[in-house]
Amino acid sequence: MTNDDASFGEQLPAVRELFRQLGDLLFLCSHELARTGGANWDRAEALFKLAKGADLLRDSVVSLLSNEDAPQRERQALPSNARATPKTSARSKRPIETREPVRKKKDEYPKYCVRGDLLAKTGLSRDARNEYEHFVPKKEFDAIASILAEFSTSKKHFAVEEVQARLDCPSYQIYTVLSLLKAREILLVPRRGLYSFRAAKTFLVEAANLWEALRGS
Numbered sequence: 001m002t003n004d005d006a007s008f009g010e011q012l013p014a015v016r017e018l019f020r021q022l023g024d025l026l027f028l029c030s031h032e033l034a035r036t037g038g039a040n041w042d043r044a045e046a047l048f049k050l051a052k053g054a055d056l057l058r059d060s061v062v063s064l065l066s067n068e069d070a071p072q073r074e075r076q077a078l079p080s081n082a083r084a085t086p087k088t089s090a091r092s093k094r095p096i097e098t099r100e101p102v103r104k105k106k107d108e109y110p111k112y113c114v115r116g117d118l119l120a121k122t123g124l125s126r127d128a129r130n131e132y133e134h135f136v137p138k139k140e141f142d143a144i145a146s147i148l149a150e151f152s153t154s155k156k157h158f159a160v161e162e163v164q165a166r167l168d169c170p171s172y173q174i175y176t177v178l179s180l181l182k183a184r185e186i187l188l189v190p191r192r193g194l195y196s197f198r199a200a201k202t203f204l205v206e207a208a209n210l211w212e213a214l215r216g217s
Helices: 003-036 038-066 070-077 138-154 160-164 171-183 200-215
Strands: 111-115 118-124 131-137
Touching: 003 038, 038 111, 038 131, 111 200, 118 138, 118 171, 131 138, 131 171, 138 160, 138 171, 138 200, 160 171, 171 200
Parallel strands: none
Antiparallel strands: 111 118, 118 131
16 A cells, blocks of 8 residues: 555544535435425425435545545446436447336336435336336424324224325325335235235334334435
């Protein structure tokens, strides 16, 4: 290892901390915009994606400073849309046709995780080539879970419309939470359009534990 390599290595903790602070700040801004909803929701999603991009950029910078297969890892850390940018031929200056995105495995979707105070659902488009994301702030997740906990003591079945009638939030947030609970078999679907509880007495505890489990995923 050269003196320069050692010097760069000493900077790695500071680099990681700076990117961590940047990511946390972007997540916080995203969360604040998401809470207001309405026209701010698109901005909240954009900031959330930037926060994830900060994680990728951090990995790339750390790879370069640590001199661990830096060129290859830097390419891997680039966002997918950057890798898909059409290249131009030096001779013709015309875009060279790029390959279409590879089809993804439908049985691997949707995917769920918790970043900061946001539940993120990653879904797959109909053509199975592109991903989309929906986000639910923890405040809304807790509100939905609280209403469902009330239903668990008084209803054998319930419909999405009954939850919507009690909340002032975008309907897709409710569907996102319900789809997660169904995927983890905390909620069951006895017939189309209706939900029921696998274990009504422990529902609220299971929902809270699920959030914490996804935080570490």
